[in-house]
Amino acid sequence: MAGPANEVDGLGRCQGGKGLEFLQPTSLTEALELKAAHPGAVPLAGGTDLMVDLNFDRLRPEAMLDLTRIDELKQWWPHDDLIRLGAGVSYTRLVSEIGEYLPGLAIASRTIGSPQIRNRATVGGNLGTSSPAGDALPPLLAAGAEIEVASAGSSRRMPFRDFMIGPKKNALAPEELIVAVHIPKARGPQQFSKIGTRNAMVISVASFALAIDAGTRAISCAIGSAGPVILEAPEADEFIESSLEESGAWDARSRIDNSVLQRFGELVAQGARPITDVRGTKAYRQHALAVIAARTLTWAWDDYMASA
Ligand SMILES: Cc1cc2nc3c(=O)[nH]c(=O)nc-3n(C[C@H](O)[C@H](O)[C@H](O)COP(=O)(O)OP(=O)(O)OC[C@H]3O[C@@H](n4cnc5c(N)ncnc54)[C@H](O)[C@@H]3O)c2cc1C
Structure with a gap:
């Protein structure tokens, strides 16, 4: 996309060609406000699932919500006996930075795609897709992980078993985003x-x-x-x-x-x-x-x- 039609306005909105609105928030608060205003906007993280669907014309969203500029989603930190893993942390970073705390998820992450895919793809994206074949998902269930989701002004946490409700179906409401995953640090192999x-x-x-x-x-x-x-x-x-x-x-x-x-x-x-x-x-x-x-x-x- 090129030309003035792609310029980003003060609200992080970019109107691309053919009517696709490309929303580019730089903070989580802004992203949640945009999601509330555009519940049909499709979140974009690493794009390794989403871009395949767009390329094959399986998806024609009116708007996309680019999450890649939001630092809050790319962070992780320990709290109590848990790791809070931002939805936008890539598999490459997960393995190298926190693999020792989450060995099961790290082993699964190493099997995902290729190094190029692992550099872009995120656990948040695996959860967003909610495929029964998503490789990050069994380790999250076995470890007793909880998913943190938020909408403008509120947030909630639910066990993974309540999050995924069917093949490519999850409990996320249209105005919500996946923010983080809370995973107990391993207490054994x-x-x-x-x-x-x-x-x-x-x-x-x-x-x-x-x-x-x-x-x-x-x-x-x-x-x-x-x-x-x-x-x-x-x-x-x-x-x-x-x-x-x-x-x-x-x-x-x-x-x-x-x-x-x-x-x-x-x-x-x-x-x-x-x-x-x-x-x-x-x-x-x-x-x-x-x-x-x-x-x-x-x-x-x-x-x-x-x-x-
Ligand atoms: C060549 C190739 C190999 C692959 N190999 C594997 C594999 O071995 N194992 C495997 O499990 N997967 C594999 N995948 C699929 C993909 O890489 C993973 O599912 C990955 O985790 C998706 O993450 P992403 O950040 O790229 O998500 P995206 O493609 O950006 O998004 C995926 C979905 O999640 C939604 N989403 C993303 N972030 C959020 C958020 N914060 N809140 C709400 N919704 C959100 C998006 O709207 C979209 O519906 C492969 C893909 C390719 C192209």
């Missing part, structure tokens, strides 16, 4: 694994995240790409927690029996609600989940045994 049709630059056919809380001796699992939303697997969680308790493995830091690993994998697979689509069949996804769940638990438990 965390892991993530995904299956795709090749090793990199791939959409998950199935994914799995696991977080161990070594203090409370709790294990939380989350299943991706095998249901309408990211799924918990409470039966698998309860089974592995009680197996480890009964065998004394928490104190002895001993290996987990193969039969227990296998049963754990079966329970995770049973907790999934996969469909058959172009990326994989229902049966393949269930089989894959049983395998990656047992493998992921082994990796995390190895870390726990080594942390004595």
Whole structure:
């Protein structure tokens, strides 16, 4: 876009060609006011999902709300036992700056796209898209993350499980923006694994995240790409927690029996609600989940045994 029609006015508005209004706020307050005035304006973060939709003509918004100039969204800081992660922090920065506090999310972030994608793409964008195949999402559920959203004059926080309500559907109201994610700092080993049709630059056919809380001796699992939303697997969680308790493995830091690993994998697979689509069949996804769940638990438990 070029010429006077693209000039930005005092309210951060830029009228591009063909009637697309490009809103460019420089503060969160301004962005929320613009969103209130233009509830149909589509937020733009890294653009790695959004620009694909625009290029393929799947989306023709009347207005776009460019969030890339808002410093508040690009910040993170620790508070209490949590990390407050601004919605606009890129995966590259997440891995290098806070990976040690959020190992599960960092492992998942390293599998997303390519270095170029990770330099631009954000967790806020993964939440905004709310795809069941979003790789940042299972680690957020397993870690017990909460999503902070705001509109002009108010804000609210909700657990991730209340945020994502369907495939590419979330609880965000038209006048709201995702502001931050509050993620508990890891209290034990965390892991993530995904299956795709090749090793990199791939959409998950199935994914799995696991977080161990070594203090409370709790294990939380989350299943991706095998249901309408990211799924918990409470039966698998309860089974592995009680197996480890009964065998004394928490104190002895001993290996987990193969039969227990296998049963754990079966329970995770049973907790999934996969469909058959172009990326994989229902049966393949269930089989894959049983395998990656047992493998992921082994990796995390190895870390726990080594942390004595
Ligand atoms: C080549 C390629 C490879 C990819 N590989 C992967 C992969 O391996 N795993 C994976 O999970 N994804 C992958 N993706 C998808 C994409 O990179 C991720 O979903 C990414 O997290 C999107 O972030 P973004 O900042 O680019 O979002 P954008 O594209 O800017 O936005 C995505 C959606 O979120 C909304 N949004 C963004 N920020 C906010 C906010 N603050 N408040 C409200 N709504 C908001 C937007 O309006 C839009 O609907 C890939 C994409 C490409 C092009």
